Amino acid sequence: MTVRPATSKTAVVIRHILFENLGLFEPVLTAGGYGVTYLDLDSDDVSTLDALAPDLLIVLGGPVGVYENDAYPYLSQERRILAARLAKERPTLGICLGAQQIAATLGANVAPMGHKEIGFGPVSLTDAGRVGPLRHLEGIPVLHWHGDAFRIPDGAENIGATELCDTQGFSIGSNILALQFHPEVDASAGIERWLTGHAVELTSSGIDPRTLREQARSIPANARIAAGKMMEEWLAQIA
Numbered sequence: 194m195t196v197r198p199a200t201s202k203t204a205v206v207i208r209h210i211l212f213e214n215l216g217l218f219e220p221v222l223t224a225g226g227y228g229v230t231y232l233d234l235d236s237d238d239v240s241t242l243d244a245l246a247p248d249l250l251i252v253l254g255g256p257v258g259v260y261e262n263d264a265y266p267y268l269s270q271e272r273r274i275l276a277a278r279l280a281k282e283r284p285t286l287g288i289c290l291g292a293q294q295i296a297a298t299l300g301a302n303v304a305p306m307g308h309k310e311i312g313f314g315p316v317s318l319t320d321a322g323r324v325g326p327l328r329h330l331e332g333i334p335v336l337h338w339h340g341d342a343f344r345i346p347d348g349a350e351n352i353g354a355t356e357l358c359d360t361q362g363f364s365i366g367s368n369i370l371a372l373q374f375h376p377e378v379d380a381s382a383g384i385e386r387w388l389t390g391h392a393v394e395l396t397s398s399g400i401d402p403r404t405l406r407e408q409a410r411s412i413p414a415n416a417r418i419a420a421g422k423m424m425e426e427w428l429a430q431i432a
Contacts, residue, residue, distance in 0.1 A: 202227045205247040207271060209234055209255030209290065212386035216377035217417055221424040222249075240270045244277035249284045249431070252291030254375065256391065258305070258341050259290070259297045272298045284368045284431040289339055292362065292371035296343035303343045309398045310337045310357040313408040316374060322352035325364065326426035329419045334412050336375040338387070343373070367430045376420045380412040 204227040208214060215222065215229065222229055227249065232239055244250075252271060262269045275298040278285050287295040293303045313334040318327055337355065345351045345363050349371075353361035362372045378384070388395065388402040395402055 202248040203246070204229050204249040204251060205242065206231045206251045206253060207239060207291070208232065208253050209257075210390065212383070212390050213254045213289075214377075215251070215253075216375075216383065217379050217420045218251075218377045218424045221421050221428065225425070225428045227428075234267055239267050239274070242274055244274040245281060245283055247283075249286070249428075250274070250278055251286045252288070252294055254289030254291060254338070256394065257290065259293045259303045268294070279365075279369065282366060282368050282432075285370075286427075287371040288377060289373060289375060292373050293341060293343050295369070295371045296346055296363070299346035299349070301344045301346040303341055305340055306342045306358060308357065309340045309394075309400070310355065311339075311395070311398060311400055312337060312405055313380065313412060314355060316353040316355055316361045318353045319351050321350040321364070322362070325352065326370075326423045326430070327352055327362070329423040329426065330376060333416050333419045334380075334408075335416075335420075336378040336380065336384075336387075337373075338375060338391070339373060343371075368432055370427060376423060379417060380409040381414075381417070384409040 204222050206215060206229060208231050219229060232242065257265050259268060271294055275295055279298060297303050313336055315332050315334055316330060318331055342358050342360055345360055349363040349365045351360060351363055355361055358373060361374055364370050384406065388405060
């Protein structure tokens with residue numbers, strides 16, 4: 194367990210693989226007065242987490258499917274935690290697998306798309322997306338890395354789409370946010386770990402890591418600023 198210095202608010206982060214971390218979001222959380230605690234699957238028992246205790250829960254990405262409960266029992270444990278938080282509308286953010294976990298907890302279908310969406314590109318925001326924190330990402334290339342997709346849960350608002358996936362995120366009120374894509378990834382400082390850590394998936398998908406590396410190098414500097422503003426605004430609006 195990695196614990197940051199205690200502050201006035203607590204953020205617990207469920208991390209499935211080490212290089213898929215908070216990235217650009219961590220300094221925003223720290224500046225916002227949050228003490229960040231990572232729960233890592235290889236060293237921490239997720240089932241012991243008091244679901245309602247953290248001021249904020251963030252569930253990050255990972256290379257498994259929400260339907261693989263028998264192979265990865267922690268998926269069911271996470272959904273029990275999410276169910277308790279969502280029932281009380283406690284502030285919760287899911288990214289990629291984390292977003293799929295929120296969708297599944299709310300009864301929405303999550304299944305393979307039949308193709309991969311891997312690479313950098315912008316998200317086309319819906320009207321609901323443009324009036325919230327996601328508006329800072331309008332036209333900004335973000336990292337996509339998934340083969341599964343969720344349906345939008347009942348009562349949630351679809352906030353974005355791409356050509357390869359028409360459900361890129363959803364929100365419920367001001368406290369629940371689920372993002373299929375990865376705005377937290379700093380393309381200028383960390384993509385190499387993704388290319389190496391997911392090398393088998395890239396090979397099986399016929400994707401050349403050199404292409405992704407070149408995409409990362411072309412991402413404008415304002416992408417980092419946009420991601421920070423998005424997170425800062427979302428933190429400011431949660432109850």
